[in-house]
Amino acid sequence: MHEEVIMLTLCNGPREGGGFRVAPDARPDDGVLNYAIIRSISRLMMFRLIPEVMNGTHGRFRPVSLGTFVRLKLKAETPMTIHIDGEMFAGPTADIRQLEVEVVPRAVQVVV
Secondary structure, eight states, X not given: OOOOEEEEEEESSSOBGGGBOSSTTOOTTSSOEEEEEEESOOHHHXXXXXXXXXXXXXXXXXXXXXXXXXXXXXXXXXXXXXXXXXXXXXXXXXXOOEEEEEOOTTOSOOOO
């Protein structure tokens, strides 16, 4: 698949910074990761989508795709800006153009 996007978010839970419901169906215990893609859109449409993303209803708009995956390979023509859990991981100067993400079941043990 070749897409021009303004945002690709990979999630293990439904909410992201400030309460945005980027992946409203995501659950941390379902064995998959969720993605949200927003394709290139106008600034006007960007402002229109903000409240929809807050409410988790943005998936009904044509430039948005929501889904799940177990393994994902990304290749970009230009460097990707990547943040992890709200912290900058790599900016454009890091020149990251490829990324692989895979779900590894039961890889982390949590003690309650």
